[in-house]
Amino acid sequence: MKVGFIGFGAMGLPMARHLAGAGHELHVWARRPEALAPLADCAARELASPAALAAACEVVISSVTADADVAGLVQGSAGLLAGAAPGFIHVDMSTISPGTARELAAAYRDKGADFLDAPVSGGAQGAVAASLAIMAGGRTETLERVRPLLACLGQGIVHVGESGAGQVAKACNQMIMVAAIEAVAEALHLAVAAGVDPARVKAALAGGSAASRVLEVMGERMVQRDFAAGIEARLHHKDFGILLREAFRLGVPLPLAAQVGQQLNALMGQGWGRDDTAALLRVLEQADRGGNSEGPASRSCSPLLEWGPRGLV
Amino acid sequence: MKIGFIGLGIMGRPMALNLLEAGHELKVWARRPESMAPLLAAGAAPGENPADLGSWAELVISMVADAPDVRQVMLGEQGLACRPRSGLVAADMSTIAPVAARAIGGDLAAAGIDFLDAPVSGGEAGAIAATLAIMVGGSQAAFDRALPAFTAMGKNIVHVGASGAGQVAKAANQVVTGMGVLAVAEAFNFARQSGVDPARVREALLGGFAHSKILENHGQRMLERNFKPGFKAWMHQKDMNIVMATAFELGVMLPGAAATAQLFNAMVGQGLAEKDSIALLELLEQLSGR
Numbered sequence: 001m002k003v004g005f006i007g008f009g010a011m012g013l014p015m016a017r018h019l020a021g022a023g024h025e026l027h028v029w030a031r032r033p034e035a036l037a038p039l040a041d042c043a044a045r046e047l048a049s050p051a052a053l054a055a056a057c058e059v060v061i062s063s064v065t066a067d068a069d070v071a072g073l074v075q076g077s078a079g080l081l082a083g084a085a086p087g088f089i090h091v092d093m094s095t096i097s098p099g100t101a102r103e104l105a106a107a108y109r110d111k112g113a114d115f116l117d118a119p120v121s122g123g124a125q126g127a128v129a130a131s132l133a134i135m136a137g138g139r140t141e142t143l144e145r146v147r148p149l150l151a152c153l154g155q156g157i158v159h160v161g162e163s164g165a166g167q168v169a170k171a172c173n174q175m176i177m178v179a180a181i182e183a184v185a186e187a188l189h190l191a192v193a194a195g196v197d198p199a200r201v202k203a204a205l206a207g208g209s210a211a212s213r214v215l216e217v218m219g220e221r222m223v224q225r226d227f228a229a230g231i232e233a234r235l236h237h238k239d240f241g242i243l244l245r246e247a248f249r250l251g252v253p254l255p256l257a258a259q260v261g262q263q264l265n266a267l268m269g270q271g272w273g274r275d276d277t278a279a280l281l282r283v284l285e286q287a288d289r290g291g292n293s294e295g296p297a298s299r300s301c302s303p304l305l306e307w308g309p310r311g312l313v
Numbered sequence: 314m315k316i317g318f319i320g321l322g323i324m325g326r327p328m329a330l331n332l333l334e335a336g337h338e339l340k341v342w343a344r345r346p347e348s349m350a351p352l353l354a355a356g357a358a359p360g361e362n363p364a365d366l367g368s369w370a371e372l373v374i375s376m377v378a379d380a381p382d383v384r385q386v387m388l389g390e391q392g393l394a395c396r397p398r399s400g401l402v403a404a405d406m407s408t409i410a411p412v413a414a415r416a417i418g419g420d421l422a423a424a425g426i427d428f429l430d431a432p433v434s435g436g437e438a439g440a441i442a443a444t445l446a447i448m449v450g451g452s453q454a455a456f457d458r459a460l461p462a463f464t465a466m467g468k469n470i471v472h473v474g475a476s477g478a479g480q481v482a483k484a485a486n487q488v489v490t491g492m493g494v495l496a497v498a499e500a501f502n503f504a505r506q507s508g509v510d511p512a513r514v515r516e517a518l519l520g521g522f523a524h525s526k527i528l529e530n531h532g533q534r535m536l537e538r539n540f541k542p543g544f545k546a547w548m549h550q551k552d553m554n555i556v557m558a559t560a561f562e563l564g565v566m567l568p569g570a571a572a573t574a575q576l577f578n579a580m581v582g583q584g585l586a587e588k589d590s591i592a593l594l595e596l597l598e599q600l601s602g603r
Contacts, residue, residue, distance in 0.1 A: 251582030258571040268564030
């Protein structure tokens with residue numbers, strides 16, 4: 001299939017390579033042409049604008065950062081929409097707000113073209129291994145047309161619902177995942193403060209009910225104090241902006257997500273946005289200066305004030 | 314002074330009446346003509362549209378719901394920037410995001426209009442009694458020109474800083490009042506569920522360090538279960554959203570405000586939006602199984 005691709009970051013680059021590797025005719029556009037250098041061996045055809053890319057392809061896939069980036073690709077005289085013929089499909093795999101996805105879908109449908117929101121989960125690792133979870137929102141027949149392409153990128157392709165539904169699922173994914181990262185950070189932080197080796201705690205938990213992929217992957221980064229990004233924390237911060245705005249718009253309480261959002265705000269304020277989200281551990285360490293004081297650790301709780309089955313008496 | 318006034322709701326109506334009372338010449342406009350009636354009866358002139366007010370007045374005040382409304386009456390079609398009188402000062406007393414206030418101020422400056430963000434605190438009671446706290450951002454010159462109008466509507470009038478500073482102060486105010494309402498509601502619910510009369514608890518607390526206007530006024534209304542607005546829950550939710558969005562942009566953590574904002578979300582979600590925001594007490598009671 002003649003497929004276009006835009007966005008060659010940690011996610012997009014391996015995804016584009018998979019498409020070329022599967023024998024699809026890869027067409028590309030990049031704002032900075034040097035971003036295309038790593039694709040030199042893919043025989044990709046470079047186009048001069050998103051509009052030209054849309055005109056040359058049946059399907060264009062984008063993997064960029066935020067709402068404004070996607071909207072910027074679509075709109076304007078050089079945008080994808082300007083070059084889209086009837087039957088054209090834009091598959092956006094970025095994480096953006098459901099509302100923007102719905103608006104873009106409507107704009108394409110006015111021209112007889114179509115749009116799928118198809119954000120992913122699985123990180124750079126999943127992109128390289130072509131094992132991404134893909135959550136799609138849009139029309140069934142549109143998804144079926146691009147399914148052979150998506151199958152090159154991931155294994156679990158779920159049609160969640162109408163336009164925007166993929167982004168709703170992605171917001172849910174981010175809530176669960178980042179809250180889990182915060183939970184792991186707090187647990188390992190408590191272990192250290194109590195004088196216990198966090199590596200051992202992590203190993204002990206791995207076989208039990210608290211076992212999870214987040215504990216395994218992010219917990220290991222925390223134990224190793226390896227805060228070099230896998231996924232940059234600023235991107236999770238951006239995602240929390242999206243989902244907390246949705247909560248406001250819909251009148252839905254998200255008490256835990258709101259607190260996790262505040263920890264991410266603190267992380268950003270510390271200037272750690274380019275680090276991995278495992279740096280949520282450092283926010284906790286900052287709050288109690290690493291838990292090294294003699295205070296809390298040496299304080300014994302009066303049995304009268306212990307929480308538990310005996311109550312307060 | 315010749316003053317134009319836009320937005321005659323729960324807050325705007327008594328504020329405009331106080332301007333008349335203080336002897337200012339007033340021309341008013343509201344989206345719904347019927348809300349102009351009480352002002353016209355008190356001696357105000359009717360305006361055709363915001364542009365009409367802007368070409369006539371020395372100062373135009375807006376008191377509307379949110380940033381898009383402010384932008385509409387200031388810069389929209391028939392907005393007051395269409396044909397402004399020379400030297401016009403525009404003071405927006407609504408609560409909107411600081412970033413929106415700065416943007417509107419910048420656009421108005423390009424049209425030769427000096428903009429003040431001048432949100433208020435004190436609620437309907439403060440608006441009626443002309444005792445509002447008014448927090449102002451903008452140039453000193455514009456502040457000085459608008460001051461006679463502000464003194465007719467409020468008591469504690471502070472020029473906080475440059476454009477947007479008034480809205481920052483108001484956002485800070487909403488952090489304190491939002492959490493304050495929650496604190497009082499939690500304390501009352503806790504007392505009642507513990508089998509103690511919250512009215513007596515309030516009385517006991519009023520003498521100590523927990524004393525506050527919110528405990529005194531909002532607390533009293535909670536005890537009377539008087540949830541008539543006042544300040545509607547959806548407006549408090551909107552204000553908390555401004556606070557949280559600003560904190561998000563700045564990378565500032567506001568854990569208490571974040572928790573409070575989620576409870577306001579729940580109020581709106583379950584249909585308490587039109588009640589006073591002190592109906593937060595009802596939400597807590599429900600969530601505790603009464």
